[in-house]
Amino acid sequence: MKTQSVAIVLHDLRGGGAEKMMVRLANALAEQNTAVTMVLLTEGGVNKAELSSAVKLVELGSPRTLSSVPRLAAYLREAQPDRILSALTHVNVAAALACAMTGMLRRLVVSERNTYSLDKKVNTGAVMKFTYWLAPRIYRRLPNPVIAVSGGVARDLVETESLRPKDIVVAPNPVLTAKVLTMMDEPASHPWLQDPATRVVVAVGRLSHQKGFDTLIRAFAQVADIPNLRLVIFGEGELREELSALVSQLQLTERVDLPGYAANPLAEMKAADLFVLSSRFEGSPNVLVEAMATGVPVLATNCPSGPDEILDQGRLAPLVPVDNVNAMAQALRQCMEQPSDNAELKNRADRYRDALSAQAYSAVLNGSVTVWGR
Structure with a gap:
């Protein structure tokens, strides 16, 4: 069944690469007639200005990512999006917990934006260490595959975090608009x-x-x-x-x-x-x-x-x-x-044009799983 509505979940819209790419993806999906809502666990960020008027923005205003789980669960229970797409490890964990609370895990697709084994070494706070320990254990149990932004990110998840190759797909970033x-x-x-x-x-x-x-x-x-x-x-x-x-x-x-x-x-x-x-x-x-x-x-x-x-x-x-x-x-x-x-x-x-990226993400969200570039 074609996805009619997608909620994209992020911490906020600060100036990072992941935030920029998710805004471009949201805009491109909206151009392809998908109803897109950008859901921010906190609020604000410089990339907010780049969001298309065709994309609905919801800001939950939570003080931090993990404490946002009840608010996100309440929002998802009310909005009932066809699919939920999250990005960044700590946000993925929060989204998985919220979806588990609402019975929506089958609607969730998470994405990893960086080389996991190296990225976790630079996130050394106690909470982030626990998050990076927990995330792969969640990923291995999700009904839908994890989206990796490159083949290298996918291989790293397999080799260092024991994910199975069939649990990961690769989709390009929407770099060029x-x-x-x-x-x-x-x-x-x-x-x-x-x-x-x-x-x-x-x-x-x-x-x-x-x-x-x-x-x-x-x-x-x-x-x-x-x-x-x-x-x-x-x-x-x-x-x-x-x-x-x-x-x-x-x-x-x-x-x-x-x-x-x-x-x-x-x-x-x-x-x-x-x-x-x-x-x-x-x-x-x-x-x-x-x-x-x-x-x-x-x-x-x-x-x-x-x-x-x-x-x-x-x-x-x-x-x-x-x-x-x-x-x-x-x-x-x-x-x-x-x-x-x-x-x-x-x-x-x-x-890496945005329209091609949106098509690849849509294929994963719709269950037509393909591996880009292979």
Whole structure:
């Protein structure tokens, strides 16, 4: 039976990648004539402004995720959606508990957005530790398969959390929307990217250990002899002071800039000479797909999970080992001398259009289980 209504459950609509992707998915499903409600366990968030007027918004206003279970159960009991889709581990646990209370477990589909075994290592609080212990035990008992955002995320769940392959499906993130494709044509704001004589390497992401910007900065120091070459890392995070100190220590203050968030990172990436993903782990790196769609040459670490799948095992652009400064420096030099084919990169990025993602998610929600990309 075709799903007529879907409730998408999230903690809130803060500026993270999962929240952004769920908003784009909700909008795309609504465009395909599904009645979509975005249910926030708490409330608010910067991505709220991106939600289509065709998507209903419900904010439960709970103080924290796990304490939201009674409110979520009450909402589901009253609204009776055909299907319930949740995202992020702690939200998945809350949604499963609420659905168990209301007899709706057969309507629930959960999604994992990151490489589970690595993501749980950086969520070290007592409650989160318990949540990451509990989640796989719930997943193994759910009637519907878990949606993973990449084959690597799926394999990790099988190899480290004892899920069975038949309990997982893979569906692409809805990275590219009509708005995204328009935004990349706007002018770049960073002065280095406005100067045709300056060659610029760009990276985008949270200034955190996961993103590996320390490796990128150290690798850039080895290619600083390339004339007029600069590095710009857009983003904010807990490692700002540490990364700024590293830039000073390597005497790169005139060559490396950490300007904070970019209002339109796609425009900045499109104006660059090279985009680099230096992550230690991901789920499926949306920013890499966005960069490819702009046509800028790209370079990525072969981290778990996603870059190898997105870049066709390194056929489309170089993949370097995680935390290998010398290998990244060598690849940076190679990319500046021999850029990758932007036409092939754009074609590959098209796999992550929002309409295709919505179709894949609809197939899972409707019970027509398929594994994307196989």
